[in-house]
Amino acid sequence: MTTLTLEHEHEAVRTERAVPAPIPFSRIVSVELRKSFDTRSGFWLLASIAITSVLATGAVILWAPQDELTYATFGAAIGFPMAVILPMIAILSVTSEWSQRSGLTSFTLVPHRGRVISAKATVAISTAVVSMVLAFAIGAVGNLVGTTIAGTDLVWDMGLDDFLYIVGANTLGMLMGFMLGVLIRNSAGAIVAYFVYSLVLSSLSEVLAASQSWWSDLRPWADFNYTQNLLFEGGFTGEQWANLAVSGALWLVAPLAVGLALLLRSEVK
Amino acid sequence: MITVDSLTKTYGGFTAVDDVSFTARSGRVTGFLGPNGAGKSTTMRIMVGLTPATSGTAHVGGRRYADLPNPGLEVGVLLDASAQHAGRTGREILTVAQRTMGLPRRRVDEMLELVSLTPEEAGRRVRNYSLGMRQRLGIATALLGDPEALILDEPANGLDPAGIRWMRDLLRGYADQGGTVLLSSHLLHEIEVIADDLVVIGQGRIVAQGTKAELLASAGTLVRTPDVRRLAHALVDANIDFTDSAASGTHDALRVDAEAELVGQVALRAGVPLTELRAADGAGLEEMFLDLTADTQRDDTSEGAAA
Numbered sequence: 001m002t003t004l005t006l007e008h009e010h011e012a013v014r015t016e017r018a019v020p021a022p023i024p025f026s027r028i029v030s031v032e033l034r035k036s037f038d039t040r041s042g043f044w045l046l047a048s049i050a051i052t053s054v055l056a057t058g059a060v061i062l063w064a065p066q067d068e069l070t071y072a073t074f075g076a077a078i079g080f081p082m083a084v085i086l087p088m089i090a091i092l093s094v095t096s097e098w099s100q101r102s103g104l105t106s107f108t109l110v111p112h113r114g115r116v117i118s119a120k121a122t123v124a125i126s127t128a129v130v131s132m133v134l135a136f137a138i139g140a141v142g143n144l145v146g147t148t149i150a151g152t153d154l155v156w157d158m159g160l161d162d163f164l165y166i167v168g169a170n171t172l173g174m175l176m177g178f179m180l181g182v183l184i185r186n187s188a189g190a191i192v193a194y195f196v197y198s199l200v201l202s203s204l205s206e207v208l209a210a211s212q213s214w215w216s217d218l219r220p221w222a223d224f225n226y227t228q229n230l231l232f233e234g235g236f237t238g239e240q241w242a243n244l245a246v247s248g249a250l251w252l253v254a255p256l257a258v259g260l261a262l263l264l265r266s267e268v269k
Numbered sequence: 270m271i272t273v274d275s276l277t278k279t280y281g282g283f284t285a286v287d288d289v290s291f292t293a294r295s296g297r298v299t300g301f302l303g304p305n306g307a308g309k310s311t312t313m314r315i316m317v318g319l320t321p322a323t324s325g326t327a328h329v330g331g332r333r334y335a336d337l338p339n340p341g342l343e344v345g346v347l348l349d350a351s352a353q354h355a356g357r358t359g360r361e362i363l364t365v366a367q368r369t370m371g372l373p374r375r376r377v378d379e380m381l382e383l384v385s386l387t388p389e390e391a392g393r394r395v396r397n398y399s400l401g402m403r404q405r406l407g408i409a410t411a412l413l414g415d416p417e418a419l420i421l422d423e424p425a426n427g428l429d430p431a432g433i434r435w436m437r438d439l440l441r442g443y444a445d446q447g448g449t450v451l452l453s454s455h456l457l458h459e460i461e462v463i464a465d466d467l468v469v470i471g472q473g474r475i476v477a478q479g480t481k482a483e484l485l486a487s488a489g490t491l492v493r494t495p496d497v498r499r500l501a502h503a504l505v506d507a508n509i510d511f512t513d514s515a516a517s518g519t520h521d522a523l524r525v526d527a528e529a530e531l532v533g534q535v536a537l538r539a540g541v542p543l544t545e546l547r548a549a550d551g552a553g554l555e556e557m558f559l560d561l562t563a564d565t566q567r568d569d570t571s572e573g574a575a576a
Contacts, residue, residue: 017417022338023369031369038365039356040394101352104319105362105410108346109369111318111335268319 028110028119036093036123045089046127052081053135057142061149069146070155072162074139079166079232082135086170087177087198090124091190094181099188103268113264117182124178128171136163162234169231172248173198176224179252183259185266198225224251270295271316271418271451276325278311278473285311287473288325293451293466295417298444300464300481301453304561308473309453310348313422317346329418341370345411345419350403350427355396359386359406362395363413370414380409385435400427408436418449425459437463457558469554471561477554484554490529493522493545494536503539504532512556524549524556 037043056077064073094117097103110116147154177194184190202225209216220227220240224247230240271293278286286308293299303309314320316327318334327334329344337343353362363377381391384405395403404427411419419440425433440463444450454460460467467484469477477484494500497520504511504525509532511525522545525532529546536543 020339020342021371023371027369027371031365034368035354035365038361039354041356096354100354100356101349102354102357104348104352105366107319108317108348109341109366111337111340265321267314267321269314 023110025115025119028115029122032093032116032119032123033126036089036127042089042092045085045092046131049082049085049131050134050138052085053078053138056081057138057146061142061146064146066150066152069143069150069152070157071139071143072155072157074142074146075136075158075162075166076232078135078139079170082131082170083173086128086131086174087180087194088191089127090174090177091181091194092187093120093124094178095185095187095190098185098268101269107268114260117260117263121175121178124174125171128174129167132163132167132170165231165234165236169228172228172231172252175256176228176252179256179259182263183255185263202226202229221246222250224248270330270449271299271420272328272331273312273316274326274328276312276315276327277323278308278315278320279323284473286315286322289470289473289475290325291468291475291478293418293449295449296444296447297465298440298450298452298463299466299468300460301451301468301470302457302460302464302558303453303455303470304558305455307455307470307561309455309470310422312470313348313420313451313453316420317344317348319348339370339414341366341414341416343414343416343418345414345416345421347404347407347411347420347424348422350400350407350424353395353403353406356394358392358394359398359402360391362406363391363409366410366413372414376413380413383412383439384409401429401432404428404436405432408439412443417447419443419451421450421452423453423455425454425456433459457555467554469558469561476561477557489524489526489549490532491522491524491545491547491549492529492532492536492543494541494543495521496541497521497523499539500536500541503535503541507535509535 035042037046057074060069060074060077097106097116106116107113143154143156176197177190180190180193180197184193202223205215205219205223205226209219220230220243224244227240227243227247230236231244236244273292274290276286276289277284289308289312291299301309301312311320315322316329316334317340329337334340334344340346357365360377360381363380364374367374367377381388386402386405386409390398390402395406398406404424408421408424411421421440425436428436440450440452444465452460452463461481464481466480467478468475469484492500500523501511504523509525509527511523513520513523529548533543533546536546
């Protein structure tokens with residue numbers, strides 16, 4: 001019976017074939033988007049953005065002092081779990097192709113790895129932006145509910161520019177995860193590296209800056225994590241943007257370039 | 270048609286693939302045969318661009334794989350059925366491939382039916398699949414885009430006898446419709462029953478290639494006698510080449526590079542009784558293959574033919 005089905009199809013198409021159209025980039029992006037939540041782990045990582053936003057909002061309503069019950073407090077509380085989850089999503093979207101070995105199929109169906117990786121980056125950045133919008137919508141509801149319960153005045157002390165600063169900070173954090181995924185290409189390794197970078201190295205830098213004035217001066221230029229976290233506070237000066245660009249080139253752009261060069265040439269097994 | 274030209278891959282000082290050239294023609298099943306670690310998988314990975322070649326080229330339908338605009342519609346590839354995200358369902362893996370190729374949704378159901386995966390099985394996550402089910406899913410992915418060529422690495426691994434039979438019929442039908450099939454195996458018998466052409470590889474180098482008929486014909490004569498030593502002496506005196514027939518599984522047989530009639534005359538003159546004298550179909554190929562595997566194999570090949 002199977003042979004019969006085959007015969008039908010092949011008689012119809014085998015004879016004369018047109019050269020297929022190239023795969024459009026938008027299609028690769030939509031496939032990568034689908035791949036980021038079609039597994040249980042992927043789904044729950046994305047779901048955890050909404051869940052932790054709700055939990056953080058609830059925590060602010062329950063425990064925050066009444067005079068701090070403002071939109072900015074909600075924003076800060078929601079931003080914290082986000083800064084951990086988004087990089088994990090970015091890391092796994094890249095490393096799972098190697099750790100789960102699905103790259104064997106992905107890079108065979110699209111034999112230009114650069115296109116697949118660009119699509120993943122597009123999905124990662126979109127995810128960051130959409131998650132932030134969603135999270136701040138949840139925060140806004142929390143602000144409404146919280147102030148109503150507490151009977152305090154509604155305070156919307158966050159403008160669009162504050163929002164953009166926070167989105168920018170979290171997107172850069174996510175791109176750090178993406179970079180580590182590209183460079184290390186192993187889920188466990190990249191996740192550990194991310195925590196070493198964001199927790200261990202930043203604490204060391206903190207300690208060093210407290211005792212050594214030369215580092216304290218150099219820090220905004222050389223410690224990307226530090227400068228990136230300053231974004232959460234907003235109000236950047238021209239020099240701070242320069243700090244961000246220089247430290248970002250050092251910690252994000254350069255290793256990403258190395259990682260991409262290696263990834264494009266490596267062997268997929 | 271798949272053309273491989275002087276393909277070489279070295280890792281440091283180790284040459285995994287050494288100047289490999291062959292052609293898999295359309296309408297035929299080409300068996301890529303070699304022991305484990307001979308370089309089959311590396312060659313196949315190079316063909317689809319997953320491993321960069323040190324030198325040499327591979328073309329599918331006259332083009333480099335990387336130049337195919339939508340490769341899934343032209344070449345079906347199955348390199349390792351287990352290389353899938355364990356957390357995806359079988360149906361989801363097919364759907365991801367279907368979307369990448371830009372095919373209608375119904376192809377997914379058609380393929381599931383073709384490879385006999387039930388809707389219930391297709392809804393399970395791949396981590397719960399047996400190797401046989403993964404192979405079926407891999408074949409489904411390879412056939413999804415109705416390609417003109419198939420590159421399959423050990424596709425029969427993990428299939429039960431009925432499954433192997435099913436796949437043989439499937440690939441035969443596919444080739445009969447004009448498709449090109451290149452499949453690898455480390456099992457001679459498995460590939461003997463399906464392949465039209467054979468490419469035999471050992472330690473990265475091609476040691477034999479041709480149609481199955483050609484390779485089987487060049488096998489000489491198998492002769493069996495209780496007195497191997499005396500027959501061997503007689504053959505040496507008559508200036509006829511021969512080898513121990515490891516493939517026969519015993520020590521009382523020789524494979525002789527001569528017609529059966531001549532061997533019979535030599536034996537008659539020497540007064541050696543024969544218990545068997547026949548054309549050694551395929552025994553030559555099998556012996557060559559056993560020689561190839563002898564270096565890497567743990568079992569003593571002279572003890573059994575079932576390698």
